[in-house]
Amino acid sequence: MIHVPAEPAGRLSDAWRACVGTGRLGLALRRDYQDSLALLQRDIGFRRLRGHGLLSDDMGVHRPYEWQGSRRTHHSFTYLDQVFDALLATGIRPFLELGFMPREMASGTQTVFWWEGNVTPPADEKEWTRLVRAVLTHLIDRYGLDEVRTWPVEVWNEPDLPPFWQDADEAAYHRLYEATAHTVKEVDAELAVGGPALSPAADGWLERFAEFAGRRDVPVDFVSRHAYASGPARNVPFGTHQTLAPASTLLDQFAQPHTALAGTPLAGLPVHITEFNSSYRPDNPIHDTAFHAAYLAPVVAAGGDHADSFSYWTFSDVFEETGIPTALFHGGFGLLTHRQIRKPTYHLYAFMARMGEEQLARGDDHLVTRHADGRITVLAWAPVDPTGETPGPDRHTLRLSLPVAGEAGGEVFARRSSVDEDRGNAYTAWRHMGSPRSPRPGQLDMLHEASEPARSHSRLPVDNGRTDLTVTLARHEITLVELTPVDDETPPWWDERRLLGGEPA
Structure with a gap:
């Protein structure tokens, strides 16, 4: 016993609900996505949403054109407005991830995912910073400065991995981060900017990022990394199987930034785990199981001891990194399948939402x-x-x-x-x-x-x-x-022995 x-030992941390992940932001235009988000917010109530593709071509923000013999740029916010209007209407705010590179601005042709997000540096750094400035300025004009100041701005995604950043070029990422962070602060000094959104495989990147930021006096308001506990992928048609490390491995990864940054210029900054899950594959059947909910329960319960937020990747199976899903249950990351069917891990979060303070x-x-x-x-x-x-x-x-x-x-x-x-x-x-x-x-x-x-x-x-x-x-x-x-209001004459007309002894 x-x-x-x-x-009480203290207040229950709500770092578990501070953010949740999503497929690329362009998917937010779909009805299934919006219905899923509405259900999620009704039952759980996450505060922020992070996804890739804010600047990718399917959002149509960067639109270069030729006029009177010169190349010019038009910034279009048609889809961006619809996406953010839909998010805010459900009570969830963006956690902005700046990426990927618009094709007409990119220095190369390398892409990632089925939907071909470009992962090369900008051909013209000034054109990139003009894009960042235009997006942030528009968001402030539309939603108000006080509102947008609550939206963290993360620069890129997993630049330590060659599939996500050409050649995993660390120096090139530092240049991108420096130019971007200064641009963010030029728009408004109180906007929170950070990174480097590292994968679990990053070795020494965070420490070198801290040294670079201190040496160059580059703004960093938070640090971010990702956490996964799965081993090498074993592929089957339209699926992947992997070994899993103990769930405590995820908590160790949550704690790693504070340990790595001790004694550096970035020591003590907020730490955001902007992606976590058991497997990093969006076609691993483990995500759909009851095992998964029980496996992650101690992580969700204790993660706030180690990070300011840890973002489950992702809230819905409306997600297409490896292509359009081939079945309703296909091992997707989502807490929900398509058509809003709740998985066991969804209930883990819904149960957490009913816990006390x-x-x-x-x-x-x-x-x-x-x-x-x-x-x-x-x-x-x-x-x-x-x-x-x-x-x-x-x-x-x-x-x-x-x-x-x-x-x-x-x-x-x-x-x-x-x-x-x-x-x-x-x-x-x-x-x-x-x-x-x-x-x-x-x-x-x-x-x-x-x-x-x-x-x-x-x-x-x-x-x-x-x-x-x-x-x-x-x-x-x-x-x-x-x-x-129990406040028992049963009348004194109530006796179930009378239900069929009998008399109590």
């Missing part, structure tokens, strides 16, 4: 919080074996002694919501259906129903301001228990 103290306890398999009105919430998860050598335990039991409000001899109402291999798991239902690539409308209805968590209700006795809670978890289960004091 774990004795949970009545005095005060953190009372946290352990290897549980998180206990209290709301301002005294309600107690318990998030519990079953242990997993990330090696895959065992399926994980069939049952895992957690026993807690919880402080609760209420009179001596009273009771609390316990509401339990559970997701595991069978319950709250549309992926399992889809597999039982025969894995239909394009489910018919009736099948979609069934999958939406299958994605509902299993719910149960009970009463627990209160003794001296405490109640004992025993939770037995199935394999790969995550569960949320909400405890509320």
Whole structure:
């Protein structure tokens, strides 16, 4: 029995909801994307959204043209306005990532992803900075300076990897960052600019970035990196399988920037993990499973100890880096499939959204919080074996002694919501259906129903301001228990023995 103290250990960090990832921003023009975002914000409520492609050609911002014998540039915000209007209407703000390079401005032809984002430096640095200035100035004009000051500005994405930045040229990235950061500050000194948005494979880049920024007096308001826990890819048609390191590896990666920057000019700056997930592949079936939710539960519960934000990559399977998905469940990054079917990891975040403000306890398999009105919430998860050598335990039991409000001899109402291999798991239902690539409308209805968590209700006795809670978890289960004091208003004549006309003894 774990004795949970009545005095809080502190406030529960909300770094887990500070940001979430998305496919390229041009996808935000689609109805499925906007419907998914509206559901996400209703159930969870993330504060910011980060995605690639703000400046890529499908957004149509950079439009060079010839006039009277000279090359000129027109900056068009037709799609940009529609995207940001749609985001803000759902209550989510952008985390701006500046990239990729517009084709007509690029110094080369190298691209990444199915949608061909150009990853080469600008042919003309001044044309690039004019573009950055034009975009930020327009955003301020449209949405107001106070609003845009709340939108962090990140320069590029994973420049330490050759697929994302030509030759992973570090000096070239430093030049791009320096020119961009100064331009951002020229637009408004209080806009927050940062980077370098490194991959988990970056070796020494962050330390050298700090040395460069200090030596050149370059503005840096935050540092960013990414975190993934998967090994080499083993490909099958339209899919990828990988080994996984323990989930604690992700927390180690979250903590790495603070350790690496100690004693450097960037020590103490906010750290944003602007992408994280188990696998870095958008076609890995692990993302769709109950295992995934239980695997990530300790990371979501404890990540705020190590970073100011950690952004799940991504909120929706409306995502096309390796091409258009070939099936409803295809291993996509999303918390939601196409057509807004909720995956088990979606429920992990939805459960976190119902936790209280005060953190009372946290352990290897549980998180206990209290709301301002005294309600107690318990998030519990079953242990997993990330090696895959065992399926994980069939049952895992957690026993807690919880402080609760209420009179001596009273009771609390316990509401339990559970997701595991069978319950709250549309992926399992889809597999039982025969894995239909394009489910018919009736099948979609069934999958939406299958994605509902299993719910149960009970009463627990209160003794001296405490109640004992025993939770037995199935394999790969995550569960949320909400405890509320019972104010019993049952009339004195109520007796269920009268339901069929009988008289109580």
